[in-house]
Amino acid sequence: MQIPSGKIKHKMEKDNHTYLEVTEPAELMKFLMVKLPTKSRKDIKSLLAHRQISVDTEIITQFNHPLAEGQQVVVNWEKVLIEEQPQGLTIVFEDPYIMIIEKQAGLLSIATATEKEQTAYSILSDHVKKRDSKNKVFVLHRLDRETSGVMMFAKSEKVQQLLQKAWKEAVLERTYVVVVEGMVTKEEGTITSWLTESKAFIMYSSRTPNDGQKAITHYRVLKKNKHYSLLEVKLETGRKNQIRVHMKDIGHSVIGDKKYGATKHPIGRIGLHARVLAFKHPITGEVVRYETDIPKEFLNLFK
Missing domain, CATH: 3.10.290.10 (RNA-binding S4 domain)
Incomplete structure (x- = not known):
């Protein structure tokens, strides 16, 4: 309004x-x-x-x-910091203890054994060192390379340890928006399975209890047409590729996600975005909630 x-x-x-x-x-x-x-x-x-x-x-x-x-x-206005945003990500919240960024699709969160290229971590690390060479950032969690959206970093090892030790209690909400192929007829649901990773780094889903890591995903339909559905997805667990595997499980692969069965590639990227991160601040105890906009390229598919 x-x-x-x-x-x-x-x-x-x-x-x-x-x-x-x-x-x-x-x-x-x-x-x-x-x-x-x-x-x-x-x-x-x-x-x-x-x-x-x-x-x-x-x-x-x-x-x-x-x-x-x-x-x-x-x-x-006295404290206005005229500071360029780092390439590939946007700093959306910062205090003396944590930084929250919005990562672009296509950017790795952190380096892997096989890929040492620029990552959200390396870009942010270089950025804070420009302010002071002693500054550091510490990884708390990851997003898939193809996923855009909200990520949090700690600004000290102490804060990293505090958050990681109490991650399940500290993180109050992780909500994603996802565009999947086809019309999802069930307006909301919960998907539960056990995930394991193959030698080819592909995650497989099993309905057999304890056959891998337990993964629970809740979803509800926000918009749909005969070609696509826009879902809000909340994670109860945070397993590798969890949303992508679970969408394939219900017969509606994430658009652009060829690895997990997609045949449509309408926006030039995977249709997955980490929209909301809410958590209890490790130092102040206050609830911090950051919500981003749904990407325009997602919404354009439903005009």
Whole structure:
């Protein structure tokens, strides 16, 4: 819903700060898009990520933070970091302990024994070292090369260990959107199987209990037509290629995923995107939730 600009007014501007008064309930991102018309959504996300937005003196980093009538939003322009985004990924949230990025499709998460090319990890590592040669990043989880979307890195070994030890409890939600071949008739469902990997690095699914690693995937249909279906998928377990194998299991391979049975390749990439990551912050204890947009090339298939 678009917020009428007349409903939200500047309170004052001084000392490189902009003070905004909220006169009706709104989401923080929508509020700032209206009041900072020269700034793009990406610019505003950067302000949030670099802790330059506060609401009633509390620093806020979540774009969907709810605002109430009578609150004051302050934009601190003094700390604006003019920093190029690294090639192949976008930093969408950062604090002293963690970094959240949005990875492009086609980029490896980390190097493998056979592939040492540029990865999300190496690009981000080089990026933080430009600020200070002592800076490091630490891997917490991976996305398949062909999958785009949200990934999290730790900024110290201590934080990495804290998160990895409590990963199942700390990560509250991992939601993907996926475009599959054909019309999925069942509006929602759960797929459970046991996965094993062949010597050719292909994952196989078994319905026999304990015949591999247990994998559980929940899905619901968001959109569909006679050619494709757009699904929201939530992982209960995070096995290698889990979504891709499970979509093949139900007879609807992920588009572009020739490895797991796809015959259609309409967008030049695999139709899989990590959309939401929500977790309990390892240091502050607050719940952090980052949600990205559904890729336009996915939505264009349903126009």
